[in-house]
Amino acid sequence: MQRSAPRLSRILACAAVPVMLVATGCSSDSGGGAGAGSAQDKASASPSASATPSPTPTVEPAKFAKLPEACKAITEKTTASLVPKAKNKKGTAAASTDLTSRGGCAWNGLDDKGVKGSQYRWLDVSFYRYESDPSLGSGQERARENLAKELAKVQATPGAKKLKTAPATGIGDEATSVAYQVRKTDEDFVYASIVARTGNVLVLLSYNGAGYAGAATPTDKAIMDGAVKAAREAVTAVAAANK
Template sequence: MQRSASRLSRILACAAVPVMLVAAGCSSGSDSGDKGSGSSDGASKSASAAPKPTPTKTVEAARFAKLPDVCKSVSAKTTASLVPKAKAKNGTTAESSDAGSRGGCSWNGLEDKGVKGSQYRWLDVSFYRYESDATLGSGQERAADNFAKELAKVQGTQGAKNLKTMTAGGVGDEANTVTYQLRKTDEDFTYASVVARTGNVVVLLSYNGAGYAGADAPSAKSITDGALKAAKEAVAAVAVANK
């Protein structure tokens, strides 16, 4: 009996060992698997939740940072020749709420030639500068868009006769001259408008004239030549102001 009891104890002890090992092994495998699964899910969620960087749009910097003094953009010698009897020799400044972005100046006068009648002349120059903007485009692109719009406005002048548009070479990056005749105050006026762009600046220049008291109207050539001369000086003044 004693031998049988001792033998039975040894058998039960040996049988218990693998059961414990298997239990321990199952428990360890289960824990390892749970941790691995949890770690993978967390990394996946973290990766999907991370915000994607938004690419920043860059635009070309505006070429010119400021405008010239508009009334000095055309030389005194030129304004005196184009408008001989100007009421204000130094020009009349147009009001502007933002002188850094837009400005204008004009000269006008009536030259009395006695029995030959009188000659009236008007010269006007305006500048529009555009900044670069990530949503609107570079200053150059914006100026190019507005160059086209301003040219279309001049070409759409109501009552204009014999309207012609010509490319003006050597005036900024792009330029056009628009010539036409217009009847005003019972007189025939001859007009030449130059629409030009230099970098991010649009230059609008208009020169016109008429003969009074029997005087002949000025020729289209003289008005056009005068407008182009003044426009070249105005465009050049932009670069000089930004040196």
């Protein structure tokens, strides 16, 4: 089939110009212009762009990388004053498979004064460290969340009576004290618990006592003052372990 004269003239004219012009201005016979080429390029590029993985979300780094040695976190002078006749003056360490994440220590003993009765005391401290994790939040946020859970556990102590909860000032970033009594072995045990957070570390401290064989029951104030003193030392030990 013969080409029409006008169409043949256009083909010959294009053949006479430089290659660059043919590519841009004389391709109209194919039905596509420069705009069409750009749209096709964008369409072919879009799948690879959408396949690019999203950046990993970032979280605040954990403040503390270490925990103190639990049995050395409270000074011997303080433990001796709070538990005068401790079975183990250096404390008994809690079992732990990961000392970078959790640790604890306890002291207990009976101060027997013969016919004047006996005084029993128990002191324990626990540390929990939380790492920052993009899927779980920063170590600080995780410690804050678990502080609320641990506080709720203390407040739900079975048999607790005369329970009082109050802020504990001057202990870490935030702290709460819980005072209560529990009747056991026919004696009234007086308890003081401190739930505190310093950075990404939780410090849980409990101190309790009772009088036996006619000895006076320790006062709420004496037990709470002892718990606060020990808790402050434990929180300070966290910072010292990370210097």
